[in-house]
Amino acid sequence: MIIAFIIFAVGITGAYAFSIFKAKDVAGLYPPLGEFTDIDGTRIHSVHVKAPEDPEMPPLVFIHGASSNLRDLMPPLRSRFEGRAEMLFVDRPGHGWSERGTGNDTPEGQARMIAAVMKTKNIEKAIIIGHSFGGAVTAGFAVEYPEMTAGLVFLSPASHPWPTGVAWYNNLAATPAIGWLFANTLAVPAARSRLPGGVVCVFAPNKVPENYIDNAAIPLLLRPESFRNNATDIARLNAHVTTYAPRYKQIKAPTIIITGDADDIVFPDIHSEGLKTDIEGSKLIWVKNLGHKPDYAATDLVVAAIETVSGQERDLDAIARTVEATISNDAETCGGSDSKSGDQS
Numbered sequence: 001m002i003i004a005f006i007i008f009a010v011g012i013t014g015a016y017a018f019s020i021f022k023a024k025d026v027a028g029l030y031p032p033l034g035e036f037t038d039i040d041g042t043r044i045h046s047v048h049v050k051a052p053e054d055p056e057m058p059p060l061v062f063i064h065g066a067s068s069n070l071r072d073l074m075p076p077l078r079s080r081f082e083g084r085a086e087m088l089f090v091d092r093p094g095h096g097w098s099e100r101g102t103g104n105d106t107p108e109g110q111a112r113m114i115a116a117v118m119k120t121k122n123i124e125k126a127i128i129i130g131h132s133f134g135g136a137v138t139a140g141f142a143v144e145y146p147e148m149t150a151g152l153v154f155l156s157p158a159s160h161p162w163p164t165g166v167a168w169y170n171n172l173a174a175t176p177a178i179g180w181l182f183a184n185t186l187a188v189p190a191a192r193s194r195l196p197g198g199v200v201c202v203f204a205p206n207k208v209p210e211n212y213i214d215n216a217a218i219p220l221l222l223r224p225e226s227f228r229n230n231a232t233d234i235a236r237l238n239a240h241v242t243t244y245a246p247r248y249k250q251i252k253a254p255t256i257i258i259t260g261d262a263d264d265i266v267f268p269d270i271h272s273e274g275l276k277t278d279i280e281g282s283k284l285i286w287v288k289n290l291g292h293k294p295d296y297a298a299t300d301l302v303v304a305a306i307e308t309v310s311g312q313e314r315d316l317d318a319i320a321r322t323v324e325a326t327i328s329n330d331a332e333t334c335g336g337s338d339s340k341s342g343d344q345s
Contacts, residue, residue, distance in 0.1 A: 027220075030217035030220050033070075034047035034070075034089070035047075036097075037116075037117050037120050039120075040101070042093065042098075042099045042100070042102075042104065042113070044093065044113055045090075045091040046088055046091065046117055047087075047088070047089040048086075049078065049081075049086065049088070051086035055085050056310070057084065057306075057310030057311070058085070058125060059086040059087065059088065059126040060085050060086070060126060060127050060306065061087075061088045061114065061123070061127070062074075062088070062130075063090065063128065063130040063138055064095070064131060065131045065133040066132060067198075067218070068221070069091050069096030069097075069216075069220050070089040070090055071089075071096070071215070073089060073129070073131060073295055076302075077295060077299070077302065088117070088118060090117055092114075092134070093105075093109070093229075094225075094226070094229030094233070095220075095229060096220055100225075100229055105232055105233065107133075107136040107139070107240060107244070111137050111138075111140040111141035114141065115141065125147070125148050125149065127152070128152055128153075129153045129306060130152075130155065131155040132158050132265070133158050133233060133234070133237065134157075135157025135275075136159050139152075140244065143244075149251075150309075151254040151255065151309035151310065152251070152253050152279075152282075152309070153306050153309055154255070154272070154275060155295055156258070156260065156292045156293070157266070157271050157272060158237065158271055159274060160270050160275075161238055161241055161242040161245065161270075162271075166237075169190070170234045171231075173228050174228070174231045180228065183225070183231070187224065191221070191222055191227065196213070197334075199212065199218065201265070201334035202291070202293060203291050203293050204291050204332045204334040205262050205330045206296070206327055206330045207330060209296055248275065248279060255275070255279045256316070257272045257282060257283070257285065259285070259294075260286075260289070260294065261289070261290065262291050263290065263292045264292070265292040266292065285317070287323055289328055289330055290324075298320075301316065301320055
């Protein structure tokens with residue numbers, strides 16, 4: 001018994017040391033890109049692209065999904081709007097380089113912090129663009145801050161109650177005490193080994209862009225505190241939207257929802273259709289053979305949707321059909337996931 005305990009203790013200590021070492025390694029590889037704003041004692045990291053002299057559209061605020069950070073949405077979208085609009089990319093509280101703070105573990109709590117950052121940048125009103133889990137934050141923002149919401153674009157959103165659970169490791173990591181131990185020992189080595197395959201599953205059936213993991217700094221998730229914050233967000237989302245989603249009917253802002261019929265991460269017929277039903281006047285665009293990442297696989301459509309919400313005329317249905325033709329032969333396969341939970345990215 002004593003020998004077994006010693007072996008266990010040595011193993012746990014080694015795993016903890018490995019996790020801490022890798023966390024520092026990852027932090028060095030993917031340093032902050034932007035600036036920090038102190039919001040009630042919590043440092044929030046963002047990249048602020050200032051407005052051109054004569055902007056074409058309102059400011060744009062981008063909200064990333066789970067298991068990622070502000071760098072995820074920047075590669076496909078920043079260059080498409082630079083020189084045309086002011087932009088703000090924000091690390092949600094507890095993700096990327098933003099601190100978690102207190103009371104920021106719900107979508108509306110995170111929306112509150114994003115609104116506060118906007119105010120420090122003198123952004124009075126913006127089009128809010130949210131991907132996946134960021135969809136719940138985007139909807140919460142529109143409910144809580146209608147006066148700051150010029151329009152909404154949802155990309156493969158997670159927003160409504162769904163019938164299945166979430167991956168077991170998210171529930172475990174979100175558990176008090178034992179969750180800390182798991183996140184600081186076993187989770188990081190396991191997540192490192194699963195990361196490439198997990199990314200394939202997020203994009204499937206579409207192709208993962210070259211150097212995506214590095215360009216989007218996805219390994220920032222592999223720091224124990226970030227892993228646990230992410231798991232907590234995911235584990236609590238279903239209960240949250242069960243009580244919060246009825247408030248979406250209050251949303252009056254121009255809204256476009258983009259979703260793929262091959263998305264195996266969320267339930268588009270629940271989330272996207274739910275938003276279409278709840279938000280009066282919203283437009284839902286289904287794209288054939290599109291997975292969970294329209295920001296990369298259907299960039300032209302996403303850009304056109306943002307332009308449309310800003311008041312410009314675009315034939316979104318025609319652009320969607322062009323995108324479908326481009327991705328019609330995509331056939332990347334996923335090796336399997338723990339659950340279709342509506343909040344994995």
